[in-house]
Amino acid sequence: MPQFLTTADAGFEAAFAALLGMKREDAPDVDAAVAAIIADVRDRGDAAVIALTEQFDRLALTPATLAFSDTQIDAEIAKVSAEDRAALELAADRIHAYHARQMPEDQQWTDEAGATLGWRWGPVTAAGLYVPGGLASYPSSVLMNAIPAKVAGVQRLVVACPTPGGVVNPLVLLASRIAGVDTVYRIGGAQAIAALAYGTATIPPVDKITGPGNAFVAAAKRRVFGRVGIDMIAGPSEILVIADRDNDPDWIALDLLSQAEHDESAQSILMTDDAAFGLAVVAAVEKWLQTLERRAIAGASWRDYGAVIVVDDLEQAATLSNRIAPEHLELCVSDPEALAKRITHAGAIFLGAWTPEAIGDYVGGPNHVLPTARSARFSSGLSVMDFLKRTTIAKMTPAALRAIGPGAERLAVSESLQAHGLSVRARLDRLNESQPPASITCTG
Amino acid sequence: MPQFLTTADAGFEAAFAALLGMKREDAPDVDAAVAAIIADVRDRGDAAVIALTEQFDRLALTPATLAFSDTQIDAEIAKVSAEDRAALELAADRIHAYHARQMPEDQQWTDEAGATLGWRWGPVTAAGLYVPGGLASYPSSVLMNAIPAKVAGVQRLVVACPTPGGVVNPLVLLASRIAGVDTVYRIGGAQAIAALAYGTATIPPVDKITGPGNAFVAAAKRRVFGRVGIDMIAGPSEILVIADRDNDPDWIALDLLSQAEHDESAQSILMTDDAAFGLAVVAAVEKWLQTLERRAIAGASWRDYGAVIVVDDLEQAATLSNRIAPEHLELCVSDPEALAKRITHAGAIFLGAWTPEAIGDYVGGPNHVLPTARSARFSSGLSVMDFLKRTTIAKMTPAALRAIGPGAERLAVSESLQAHGLSVRARLDRLNESQPPASITCTG
Incomplete structure (x- = not known):
């Protein structure tokens, strides 16, 4: 029997506040172990990833077998029933249609001062999706992570999924293929996160890592954040x-x-x-x-x-x-x-x-x-935006600089940033010269 | 004399890689001290904030003087020259005009299956902006943080700015007022971040904290992340x-x-x-x-x-x-x-x-x-999006559920999530009954 609360009761506010403050997760402190694993992968690369996979997943790999081959994937996918495949494809189509509408538009305009302003969006170049092994190996999560990345235009999309004892979920491989994943590495844990963030001889580094995982994976994602982007820690x-x-x-x-x-x-x-x-x-x-x-x-x-x-x-x-x-x-x-x-x-x-x-x-x-x-x-759920970043654009004309440059100079002086002010002043002075010599006329 | 590299030189790639990998910041490890400060503020609230402000900023405050009064702000702002005020107002107007264009639109549509889908954006309720004291106290940063928050529709916007020895930069107060900041607390460091994240008797908690700071502030932001949202650690x-x-x-x-x-x-x-x-x-x-x-x-x-x-x-x-x-x-x-x-x-x-x-x-x-x-x-620069979050929307009709529900049920079964499948199946079974009794027809 769960708690049964009634707002009309005198003790409700206290009980509701307790419900709100309830701590439901007591993550083990694996930070020191994770730091050591990341250092090992940065130091020894493939050799560390292979040794840790043997230790944690009881699986002997070589650099050549860190990723599933196309042949292996074909063989696993052949085990999937037509009904399961159709359900995955239905899901993929619908997830794709929804996320395609999330693509933001670039903007550019010229304002009354004559400044051209705007921004444009671009994809991260490479993204890595973590997919847990074992019971929590959900093919639906592969779709939910990979499809927004593909819609965003990510060029290289890889999955890391541990296969303890060599066992893989064929539906995870099928979902990866349907979603357009380029490579599936059969590695997991903090060693997989470290390999994706820093790269090894075999595994090129990515720019963004998303996907759920256990306490080791979560701690590793926190540690590599900054080196790469990460999604939320769920x-x-x-x-x-x-x-x-x-x-x-x-x-x-x-x-x-x-x-x-x-x-x-x-x-x-x-x-x-x-x-x-x-x-x-x-x-x-x-x-x-x-x-x-x-x-x-x-x-x-x-x-x-x-x-x-x-x-x-x-x-x-x-x-x-x-x-x-x-x-x-x-x-x-x-x-x-x-x-x-x-x-x-x-x-x-x-x-x-x-x-x-x-x-x-x-x-x-x-x-x-x-x-x-x-x-x-x-914060928001995962979306196409998680695989995009925005670059802002500004272009002044001489007239625009004349209009707003003095304000920038004034603020630079007030913040004691003299070179900032001088970089504007040097240009304003040129504008105030009647005939700038052709040899020093600036371009652009 | 800086490095002078030429791409045509034999050693260029190695030198460029070294330039890319150069570590320019050696942040002191203040994490233990910051953890203790956060724990103290969570434990003792205002008393801890006041004691730490006395210790670090040599400033004796009371709960009533943690925030600047309107009278104090008026008096400080009166010291600002008309030229500086005009420059701040020019900057604020231009920053506002740019960021107003960033407001994303809500979307809703009905697809061929009959499902109504979409999302809508909403602001975080309360945001706190950290503004460093002393030399790095930049009024321009107040505008750059506060204006996107106001454009997003944040209801309560507060600034925390330490005033060591009681000294405040009048331009910071003026920028806060121009940008529509509701309250300026004269507190700083990890204690300010903790107070904003967890709240005290005097300082209500916020949902999002942005703004630059020293190593203590950065470490505190990392620690409170999850409890509140933060911007990047610059x-x-x-x-x-x-x-x-x-x-x-x-x-x-x-x-x-x-x-x-x-x-x-x-x-x-x-x-x-x-x-x-x-x-x-x-x-x-x-x-x-x-x-x-x-x-x-x-x-x-x-x-x-x-x-x-x-x-x-x-x-x-x-x-x-x-x-x-x-x-x-x-x-x-x-x-x-x-x-x-x-x-x-x-x-x-x-x-x-x-x-x-x-x-x-x-x-x-x-x-x-x-x-x-x-x-x-x-990742991207700060924008209106940092103060918004998205809620996704889905509504099925009976026909839509009949069209796509079996796919969901199939995937639920494949992931061994039986109740997920049953929650869909129970509804599909109802649809297959010829005459559902009125008493159990579902609403919505």
Whole structure:
């Protein structure tokens, strides 16, 4: 039984604040070990990566076998059923269509001073996607990371995916091929992150690393940040469902459980304006927990971090939701668009009871890599923007410099940056000369 | 005399690689001290902030005097000359006009499956801008940080600026007022970052912290990242000037020196296709160094990190520039637009010799907070986007769910996420019932 809170109760604010402040993840401190691994890979390159892969993944590789060959990939992909392939292709098409609309436009204009200003976007040259091995090896995550990179125009896109004991998920290889990944390295952990960031003789360095991973991977991403760009460091998954009484308790229970089954640290919260409906959902969760394959995980998550919050009305639900800033937010109410207008912080919103969150995990189109742990207050899900960067452009004419240069000179002097001021003054003085000699007329 | 390299020389590639890999900053390891300060502020709140301000800034404050009063700000602002005020207002107007064009648009569409998809942008609720005290207290940086936040729609915008010995820069207060900052706290260092991230009785917490600072501030920003959003951790400033022989060596020398005077760790590089012009610029730099107030700083930067690179042609210059990925790039050539087309990585491009980089520091319009240390390969300057976040939207109709739901179910099963599949299946089964009973028809 999860927490059952009612906003009308005297102790609600304290209980809700405790729920907000709840620490659901106790990451082991692997920073020293990770620092040593990164130093080893920087020092010994391929030899270190190979030794660490033998140690951690019980797999003997050589520089020539660090990446899967096309033949190996063909053989693995042949194992995938036609139905699974069709589902992956449907997902890839829809994710591509959604993300293609995210491409921002370059801008350039000339203002009243005569200055030409603007910016333009360009892709990072090379990106590396980390894909966990074992149970958490999700082909859907390959699509969600690789497709925005391809849409952005990344030239070289590689995957690092550990294959403990040599075992690989064929769907991960198929998803990589569908998404246009160039190379799949069968390496993992901090050694993979270090190899992607610094490069080895066999593995060229990338500019950006994205994708989820365990504590070693997360610590390594933090350490190489600055050398390369990284995406967010994701925490355990969360869902908030706001549902009125006109819902099927089974549907809502399954939506809550589909977060809970991810991880014992996942969090599923229901807000409803009807206490009886809340209790019906709790009963439905208990019923489904009897039969779920992952009932141990889902049950622990629901028991330790789950909550049902009975609110006075939907407006109050929106206010509380904004304090939570949930990663996933389902609005199963009669007018979900109206309620959505009151939502200021959420990673992804699912409108109406016909939109279970699981649709968004796979085939909806929007990205499933979303801000966790209240970070939707200040950050966004993965997008094409994560694989682009912007260069600003400025061009002055002599007239533009005459108009705004003196202001720059004045501010430079006020900040005691004399050379800044002189670099403007030298040009303004030239403009004030009546006949600049041709030999020193500047170009551009 | 800086390094003088010629691409035609045998040793060029090694020398250029060494230049690229040069470590210009040796940040002291203050992480343990910063961790203790953050813990103290989380524990004791205002009392810790006040004690640390007394210790580091020799300034006795109370909760009531942590922020400047309006009366104090009025009195300080009255000291600013009309010329300085006009220059700040010109800069603010131009920065505002540029950044207003960055506001992204929300999108929503319905696709062929009947799914309504899209996203919308919203501002972070509260942002804190760090402004260093003392020599590096730049009013222009207040404008460059605060104006994008205001354009984004941030509701509460505060500045933290230490005032060692009680001394404040009136221009910082004026810039804060012009930019619409709500509150200026006279606190600094790791204690200011901790107070902004976690809040105290007097200082409400913010969602995003931006702005430059010393090693303590940088370490504190790294530590509070996740609790709040942060901007980049900026390294020492850099400029690359690509100039042909038809330039005035004095202009180019002053442009190089206007980076060098920032910091002994700053880096100024000239690329030219004319060795004689390169030598003329070196001579001009030496001449100007005789007279500059900050000649000790600028001279050290130029001697230790400066470089002149003689290239075969401008195409080669573009290729080398992209390996550097400079923060600032001046193109002082006869057709700067054509050369700019070859540039793939740069924080900001200044086109033509009438556009000294100093214009971009103050009044050009684009932001002067830019990616350093080769990070223009994967990141962008500060913008309105840094104060916005995106929420994705998805809404299925029954028909849309019938079209794409089976694919989601299939992928859920392939990833062994049973509840995900069941949450879709329960809805699909309803659709397959001929007459769903009214009582369990779902809303939305």
